[in-house]
Amino acid sequence: MTEQRTLADNRPVTAICRQLHRAYRDMRLYPAEHPVVAESLGLLAGLLDSYLSESGLLLLEVQEDQLLQDGEPVYSHAPRPDNMAFLMFRDGIRSLTFHAGLETREVEAFVRCLAQANDLTESDHDLVTRLWEQDFSHIDYYVADPFLGGEVLREGTIDVLRETVLRRLDQVRSGEGLAGGPRTGRLQAIRPTPVDLSRLDSGESATGEGPADGSQRTVDEAADLVRDFLVVLLEIVSTDSRNYDSASYGEEAPLTRALVRVVETYLEGPDWAGLELVLEQLQQLEAQGRCPAGYLGLVMSQAVTAERVGRLLAREGQEAPPDTERAKRFLRAVSPWTTSALLEALVVAEDRSARKHLLDLLESGPGLALEQLASLLEDSRWYVVRNAVQLAAGMRDSAVVPHLERLRRHPDARVRREVVRALGGFGAGPVVLRALAATLDDEDSSVRTLAARALGWLGGREQETSLLAQVEARDFPLRPQEEVEALLGAYAAIARERALPLLDKMWRRRLLGARPLAVRLAALKALAAVPSAAAQAVLREAAKSGESQIRKAAMQALQDGQSGRSGGGGGRP
């Protein structure tokens, strides 16, 4: 009977705890302003209010994984990391009391503290401290902290204090002045006050800050805190020559970690003025020999991560142009020490302008090592490989060529196109030329076109046969105009006089069957690249054609030939 009554009495409290858990869960799942959170908190506040207005207070005992009221469980939940009782118990909270008058904002703050409990350890904080900081008026909690409970106060600690007081009071009693006992008669009071207190009332403080109350509290703003901290760090760097050794300035040195943390905070902001200050000051200190050479680089290389670079670039366009410029300036300034981060950022950059920006930064940087690119060239994502190929192209290191040769067979045409462009940058070496010639058989027209242009630019007589084979292929007339032009142009640029018979034949009408006009026009264009009188003669003949398009193309080719505008294969890829 008693047990039944107890259970019935606990029912409202069980409902409160259930709702507390829901609110705690919702707070973790949804943003703070989400209606689900508001509803959950509203229900909880309502339940608590109705209980407290009747009962005055609600006292809960906190056990390892459950909450009890009057010894009866009113809350338990698995798994443990989500269990509110466990979160509190872990931090030493052993009881929790809600008092009548509890305000909604206190309920919300309390639930928020619980919801953030698991993240607090990351910032070296704890639930008890967070609750303590809230300074609740209507929520009490008891923390079983043995240190403060007195159990671990060493025996005699308080005795030492008492003895100190007694000893010193004895000294007073035996001291001159008191030993003689009281004087007789009334003495003169010290007056007026022997100091000019009015000096405390005059003017502002020496720092020019406001009064020592409300307005001065704004000194505590977070931005000021980081700036004050940074200034102190820079002073320490420049002051303490004792620490001028590698251990004090290493990656793990406290000073380094602190500076890295400041830069990270500024990057999160972002605070460009702060970042510029760090750059400028550390550069100066390095130049003055007050910190080791390369210290700025060490700090920046740790703070500027790919993720942060990505976030900075993502903000471009959302910010005012001056800030965008400052971002670019900063990233350019730190690019010598942040290659890895920039590379990583490039790997995941999906936005075209961000990618372009990163590539610019990397290309303008101190140069990459092939090892840094090797894994990217193997990546399964096409755009990662494409970006890496583009960077590899800028390296001008022949060791890259075998990688490009392999990637010539990459399944994605976008990668293969970049490979051809990159190959074109490595000059007319036999390996490059062979690779380009082999690419003329690529399944993708745009790739073949680029390869043909590259060959036309680079020359290489050995490739003449490959080009001729393409031109004489059965499907050649059916290929896209750009490819046709590129192949004929490249062939003309390499074969020169030897190309004349073929080109002469190709601009003319076929006796049997139609030759596409695009092919005929391309042949005329290619003829311009053959610097010979015979080629000029062919073009002059074509310029007299009855077909206006042929006539115009021939005249244009003549002009191009005279002005030297016609490059083999349509110019450098």
Added chain:
Amino acid sequence: MNAERPPDPLERSDQALVLALAAAVRTASYYEPANAVMRQACASLAALLAAHYGEDGTVTVGVHSHSVFVGKSRVRSSAATYARFSYLVDLFTDWGITTLTFFAGVTEGELLQLVLTLARERPTTGTGPAGSLAFDLDDLLAKRGVTGVRADLLSGSGAPTATAKVEAYAAAMQLGEELAAEKVPTDRTQARRLRRVTQAVVDQTLRDPSSLLALTTIKDFDRYLLSHSTNVAILAVILGQRLGLSKARLGELCIAAFLHDSGKLEVLPEVLNKPGSLDEQEWEEVRRHPVLAAYAILGTGRLSPSVMRAVVVAFEHHLREDMSGYPRLRTGLKRRMTLFGKIVAIVDCYDALTTARSYREYNFTPHEAILYLIANAGTHFDRKLVKTFVEIMGLYPPGTLVELTSGEFGLVCAAPAVGLPFDRPRVRILTGDRVGSVVDLSEREGETYCRSVARVINPANLGQVPAVDPSIFEPSS
């Protein structure tokens, strides 16, 4: 970062009621009942009460844990209203009142009698179990025809015990000793203990600043650094509280103050405790301690805002308002001190000056230390903060030995109550017929003060004397 939020209309209304009650009692101590100012104060109080009566026809004003409540809501004070709030808290504490319940229909006349009683019959024997006083108050009120107000007794359970204060102080000392072995807290457990202990110090300070203030006068010379760190932490929190800092900021201030001198652990003890003057090289060694402290705190773990503040405070605490002092600044970037740095600079100097040291031929009395701060306000120290500090400590801070105009010798045991003149502390009589009794120098007979300070004495060159009653260390207290 600023945790203080503006009050909502309901809070403002509660605040107005508290201020009106405090103002009415205060006015009653200066003006005669028939004075128009007095009448006006009671009329304002009555009007505000009328706007507050709940459905049950009552409104309660209570004090719990050094906070004022109207009904069930705690009314927050601000820097601007702190003095009046504190006055009301002291008034309630002295009378042993937890709650005053005003019943609808209470007249302005009854309110006048109430505030006159509270102001003029105010007990002068200080704090203590005051249930009987509250009982007397009810009796007094009834005799004076005040039926619309009821005074509730102090329950005792919510009041901080002397043991709790002493334990918080001793815990801070003990933790300091343990940390000293490792210079600063290097692991999470130690950092957590540091937080807990400083939280306890802040809690105790908020509940009863004067008791903690008295404990700072103990001064254990054998463990100077530990007692200095603990004292600076307490004094900094008391000053921060008066400035209206939030509890979270006070916690950070307490940690920063506690660790501010940790760099001295790296300075050679023979230099630190050398009798006589230091040579230039030794001075250079001592002057490094702010940077050493900052560097040591940097190594404590994650760089939370609290750690950042502690680093800045450690670096700044020997800098002056004009940016002279040490360490010498080199970057040209530092143009001002932080609020926490300014606070710790003041209380650090005060505590150091009032601690007898082997190398000093003459040890400052607390009074002289206060004069030193005042003399250097505006150049070494922030003028406004020094003023606030003097308001807290008085011109004769606890621990000052004085000879009174009555011819008695006494020890200042508590600073003047908020709002009273700076030179009117409470003094424990050490000689004569009234040995052991505590007198309030603000007591008057007519227009004349009963006692004043005739001179400050410094027997045996002790400087400051413990202003605590040794009995507070007994478990029963």
